[in-house]
Amino acid sequence: xxxxxxxxxxxxxxxxxxxxxxxxxxxxxxxxxxxxxxxxxxxxxxxxxxxxxxxxxxxxxxxxxxxxxxxxxxxxxxxxxxxxxxxxxxxxxxxxxxxxxxxxxxxxxxxxxxxxxxxxxxxxxxxxxxxxxxxxxxxxxxxxxxxxxxxxxxxxxxxxxxxxxxxxxxxxxxxxxxxxxxxxxxxxxxxxxxxxxxxxxxxxxxxxxxxxxxxxxxxxxxxxxxxxxxxxxxxxxxxxxxxxxxxxxxxxxxxxxxxxxxxxxxxxxxxxxxxxxxxxxxxxxxxxxxxxxxxxxxxxxxxxxxxxxxxxxxxxxxxxxxxxxxxxxxxxxxxxxxxxxxxxxxxxxxxxxxxxxxxxxxxxxxxxxx
Ligand SMILES: C=C(O[C@@H]1C=C(C(=O)O)C=C[C@H]1O)C(=O)O
Numbered sequence: 001x002x003x004x005x006x007x008x009x010x011x012x013x014x015x016x017x018x019x020x021x022x023x024x025x026x027x028x029x030x031x032x033x034x035x036x037x038x039x040x041x042x043x044x045x046x047x048x049x050x051x052x053x054x055x056x057x058x059x060x061x062x063x064x065x066x067x068x069x070x071x072x073x074x075x076x077x078x079x080x081x082x083x084x085x086x087x088x089x090x091x092x093x094x095x096x097x098x099x100x101x102x103x104x105x106x107x108x109x110x111x112x113x114x115x116x117x118x119x120x121x122x123x124x125x126x127x128x129x130x131x132x133x134x135x136x137x138x139x140x141x142x143x144x145x146x147x148x149x150x151x152x153x154x155x156x157x158x159x160x161x162x163x164x165x166x167x168x169x170x171x172x173x174x175x176x177x178x179x180x181x182x183x184x185x186x187x188x189x190x191x192x193x194x195x196x197x198x199x200x201x202x203x204x205x206x207x208x209x210x211x212x213x214x215x216x217x218x219x220x221x222x223x224x225x226x227x228x229x230x231x232x233x234x235x236x237x238x239x240x241x242x243x244x245x246x247x248x249x250x251x252x253x254x255x256x257x258x259x260x261x262x263x264x265x266x267x268x269x270x271x272x273x274x275x276x277x278x279x280x281x282x283x284x285x286x287x288x289x290x291x292x293x294x295x296x297x298x299x300x301x302x303x304x305x306x307x308x309x310x311x312x313x314x315x316x317x318x319x320x321x322x323x324x325x326x327x328x329x330x331x332x333x334x335x336x337x338x339x340x341x342x343x344x345x346x347x348x349x350x351x352x353x354x355x356x357x358x359x360x361x362x363x364x365x366x367x368x369x370x
Pocket of ligand 1: 041044057058060061088093096
């Protein structure tokens, strides 16, 4: 690495040398600005400590990301913008207090990727063997937040997440859509050097055609987890691992190839769970769960207030309850925040139609891309 102030190597063409000098100047400015931003965040952290406010403010964070995405005229890709600022914000949170995030492990799962793309790399990640344990780590205060899969997860056990909200006092603080795609990770980018590919069976099955076409001679080794596959690739120079897209940065490996899955799948939805309710961001979602009596028109009665209040019903899902006198839980997502009067009025009118109703939280609504 160049010493501070060292000019770039000028044995190159003068044009390249000039441009590199400009890039160095810009990098110096970016670094100075990041540190200025961190010092401001530190001051905010002290004020929060005095007033007893929590470090993470998801609403403020989503406002920043939305504003910058709208401001961006390119060529910066919106996903890359998101990653850069998530990491800057994560560093700003870390300077205020250390944060612990529980997620469905092991490392390199899609839940881990969803967690890192939400919280960045400046928090301590604590893998958990089950979704129930994620809830309990956060409930007992051993972790500040948990990240759990909730829809279409490739790692299974998603139905469990909704059931656990019945028993838990935790709320939803944020949502995250994680693309389900695979990268080939290796110590170097050249495919020709790869003799062995380690992967979890699920990942191997989803990338067969690509492997046949681009690495027909490689020996394919099935592993118990993507985390184990990645460890092998970190140890063997001529090996690669298949892991979720974007995992390379987590392990200091290169993506020798990206999006190697044979068929693309819709992104998986993850929830960030925590203890504190989130204030309105201007574009929010509210999630409710309720149980209904077995009588004609019960569901229609419960949904009518939503129509009457002209609230957009984003999703409705039902699950059988384990409670003997109730038949189903309904999980609904409404557009709006609990602090909005129309949402409060609708909930007030839904409640008498239900045997049980719980507000799972209001949180910023995000697009599925970033
Ligand atoms: C700096 C703050 O703390 C955290 C960091 C933020 C940031 O880096 O912009 C935004 C919100 C908080 O999660 C703040 O609350 O403004």
